[in-house]
Amino acid sequence: MYGGDEVSAIVVDLGFHTCKAGYAGEDAPKAVFPSEVGSIDQMEVDDTDKSDKNSGSALDSKSKGKRKLYVGSQDMGFRRDHMEVLSPIKDGIVVDWDMVENIWDHALSSYKLNIIYLTCYGAISVPPPNIKLKILLTGRKCLLIDPKEHPMLLAEPCFNTQLQREKSAEIMFEKYQVPALFLAKNAVLTSFASGRATSLVVDSGGGSTTVAPVHDGYVLQKAVATSPVGGEFLTDCLLKSLEHKGLPIKPRYAFKRKEIRPGEFQVVDLDFPNTTESYKLYSQRVIVGDIKECVCRVPDTPYDETSYSNIPMTPYELPDGQTIEIGADRFKIPDVLFNPSLVQTIPGMENSLETLSFVRGLPQMVIESINKCDVDIRRELFSSILLAGGTASMQQLKERLEKDLLEETPQAARVKVLASGNATERRFRVPLVYYNCNRFRLMLETNLSVNTAFGSVGAYWHLLVPSSKCGSPSLSEFSCLSPHALLLQIYIYSRFINLYAVVMTGMKSMELLISNANAPNMLSCSTY
Amino acid sequence: MANAASGTAVHDDCKLKFLELKAKRNYRFIIFKIEGQQVVVEKLGSPGDSYDDFTASLPPNECRYAVFDFDFITNENCQKSKIYFIAWSPDTSKVRMKMVYASSKDRFKRELDGIQVELQATDPSEMSFDIIKARAY
Numbered sequence: 151m152y153g154g155d156e157v158s159a160i161v162v163d164l165g166f167h168t169c170k171a172g173y174a175g176e177d178a179p180k181a182v183f184p185s186e187v188g189s190i191d192q193m194e195v196d197d198t199d200k201s202d203k204n205s206g207s208a209l210d211s212k213s214k215g216k217r218k219l220y221v222g223s224q225d226m227g228f229r230r231d232h233m234e235v236l237s238p239i240k241d242g243i244v245v246d247w248d249m250v251e252n253i254w255d256h257a258l259s260s261y262k263l264n265i266i267y268l269t270c271y272g273a274i275s276v277p278p279p280n281i282k283l284k285i286l287l288t289g290r291k292c293l294l295i296d297p298k299e300h301p302m303l304l305a306e307p308c309f310n311t312q313l314q315r316e317k318s319a320e321i322m323f324e325k326y327q328v329p330a331l332f333l334a335k336n337a338v339l340t341s342f343a344s345g346r347a348t349s350l351v352v353d354s355g356g357g358s359t360t361v362a363p364v365h366d367g368y369v370l371q372k373a374v375a376t377s378p379v380g381g382e383f384l385t386d387c388l389l390k391s392l393e394h395k396g397l398p399i400k401p402r403y404a405f406k407r408k409e410i411r412p413g414e415f416q417v418v419d420l421d422f423p424n425t426t427e428s429y430k431l432y433s434q435r436v437i438v439g440d441i442k443e444c445v446c447r448v449p450d451t452p453y454d455e456t457s458y459s460n461i462p463m464t465p466y467e468l469p470d471g472q473t474i475e476i477g478a479d480r481f482k483i484p485d486v487l488f489n490p491s492l493v494q495t496i497p498g499m500e501n502s503l504e505t506l507s508f509v510r511g512l513p514q515m516v517i518e519s520i521n522k523c524d525v526d527i528r529r530e531l532f533s534s535i536l537l538a539g540g541t542a543s544m545q546q547l548k549e550r551l552e553k554d555l556l557e558e559t560p561q562a563a564r565v566k567v568l569a570s571g572n573a574t575e576r577r578f579r580v581p582l583v584y585y586n587c588n589r590f591r592l593m594l595e596t597n598l599s600v601n602t603a604f605g606s607v608g609a610y611w612h613l614l615v616p617s618s619k620c621g622s623p624s625l626s627e628f629s630c631l632s633p634h635a636l637l638l639q640i641y642i643y644s645r646f647i648n649l650y651a652v653v654m655t656g657m658k659s660m661e662l663l664i665s666n667a668n669a670p671n672m673l674s675c676s677t678y
Numbered sequence: 679m680a681n682a683a684s685g686t687a688v689h690d691d692c693k694l695k696f697l698e699l700k701a702k703r704n705y706r707f708i709i710f711k712i713e714g715q716q717v718v719v720e721k722l723g724s725p726g727d728s729y730d731d732f733t734a735s736l737p738p739n740e741c742r743y744a745v746f747d748f749d750f751i752t753n754e755n756c757q758k759s760k761i762y763f764i765a766w767s768p769d770t771s772k773v774r775m776k777m778v779y780a781s782s783k784d785r786f787k788r789e790l791d792g793i794q795v796e797l798q799a800t801d802p803s804e805m806s807f808d809i810i811k812a813r814a815y
Binding site for chain 2: 175177341342343344345346347348366367530533534566568
């Protein structure tokens with residue numbers, strides 16, 4: 151019933167630094183935007199609020215109920231007073247699901263969905279109370295799809311916990327009512343995308359670097375190695391290093407650049423005392439991140455201060471027109487990936503890695519990970535090391551890693567590091583968007599019984615029904631049915647809600663239109 | 679019979695031809711491809727064909743599975759043969775194709791009982807004759 155290529159699956163990968171979303175089978179993600187979210191507390195700061203916040207993380211998200219979140223490159227690019235920049239992910243684990251929902255909303259589409267939510271909460275004959283048109287009309291979405299019609303594939307990190315999976319499934323089924331959901335490990339996807347069922351995936355992304363062996367399509371969990379040194383970390387190192395050299399990075403919002411005469415520009419500093427520290431850092435990181443991508447290069451041999459002291463400088467023009475010159479840092483910063491102890495020589499970053507003794511360089515992580523695998527597959531892993539993630543597309547990283555590994559591996563091993571041909575692909579961790587929907591489809595057609603054939607897949611297949619607020623049968627009423635019937639019933643059920651929503655909004659839409667004629671984003675209502 | 683990972687089935691002919699290769703030694707190699715949701719036999723090599731004939735039969739821009747029957751003489755001077763399974767997915771092929779082939783491989787391989795060595799190759803150097811020889815002993 152979901153079969154056929156005409157319904158393509160949606161793939162969403164929420165990374166530490168960027169969130170990627172797109173259609174399965176396409177070459178690049180349709181939507182790419184920062185994973186960080188801007189937040190303004192709507193609530194006036196009062197004492198009860200403060201005490202709530204201190205009382206624990208579980209309450210935390212509730213007490214922040216009245217904050218307004220801004221998602222997406224456009225919204226984040228605009229400076230607002232008191233806007234804090236927060237990340238929903240910490241150490242690869244989602245800590246704030248409210249933000250994640252907002253990010254998913256942004257990536258998919260939310261207005262249809264919210265109408266359904268509204269009707270769910272009100273009784274059929276009574277107009278739904280407290281209609282908040284605001285939610286209805288946040289229509290600045292990236293994919294503009296109805297999540298109810300598309301199977302969903304979420305890429306998850308290798309070390310995702312059971313709890314995280316449950317929560318993602320819950321939101322996906324209850325809130326977005328996706329017809330089907332699959333959570334795939336991103337290392338497996340990378341491996342498949344390169345045509346290999348067995349490989350060692352070195353994924354160096356924004357927040358961390360992960361080395362994961364994949365064998366016949368499964369991640370060997372015990373051999374996964376991670377380190378906190380990722381793109382963001384290198385960006386911070388570069389930022390600190392530049393500041394130390396007396397080259398402060400002026401965020402884009404902090405000045406105005408006017409052309410006073412043709413070819414001549416005048417920079418006027420602006421002062422916004424209400425800008426938060428975190429937003430300033432965010433804007434600086436955007437710039438420094440670009441400097442890093444433009445000039446940095448992994449050195450061919452381990453970095454040492456003396457031989458790189460006379461390296462020619464590379465110019466980079468900052469947004470305010472000032473040109474800075476970057477010398478040894480070009481090589482020193484990327485070398486932190488290979489030799490984390492270098493951090494101690496970067497002013498301002500000395501204590502950033504408290505557990506420095508546990509953080510190893512990239513080649514050591516690779517070797518350690520391979521050595522934890524079965525002897526029989528080590529040779530194969532050495533000969534198919536795949537690079538993925540944004541940081542891994544750094545110039546010369548592939549060559550350096552290959553060279554370092556050759557020096558440290560047993561003679562018989564044939565080391566081969568592979569990176570996908572084009573840097574964009576690598577950056578978006580190749581795998582995701584290309585994931586074929588066949589695997590998916592089959593699972594749907596043959597239903598849940600397939601799971602057993604898959605072993606672990608069964609563990610994160612959850613079928614949840616909408617919450618009881620909607621007056622739906624509870625989960626236990628469904629559980630006596632065969633998987634097939636269950637799926638069918640849920641399908642019909644979601645159809646019903648859909649229909650109901652249309653009827654409800656059909657009646658209500660005129661009223662809404664009239665009562666909110668002044669609302670600026672009214673247009674999206676006309677779809678109904 | 680639809681199956682596991684990618685929804686790709688295996689045509690019975692694949693198993694029969696593989697059995698012939700294994701038991702009767704009718705073929706030097708078999709090349710399989712995925713067509714319309716199932717794995718089918720694309721090409722059969724006659725027993726007289728060489729390894730070069732085999733590599734020349736693999737398309738440079740498309741993924742394939744292949745089985746090759748390798749004859750060699752061991753250090754102890756005894757005539758032996760080994761059956762190789764090769765997953766060919768060149769870098770230049772389409773990502774979707776690579777995905778389908780990689781995710782169906784495990785299941786397909788299990789259908790072919792009697793494979794001794796398994797290789798995955800993304801460019802010709804990864805399945806050069808030297809490597810085949812090195813894996814035989």
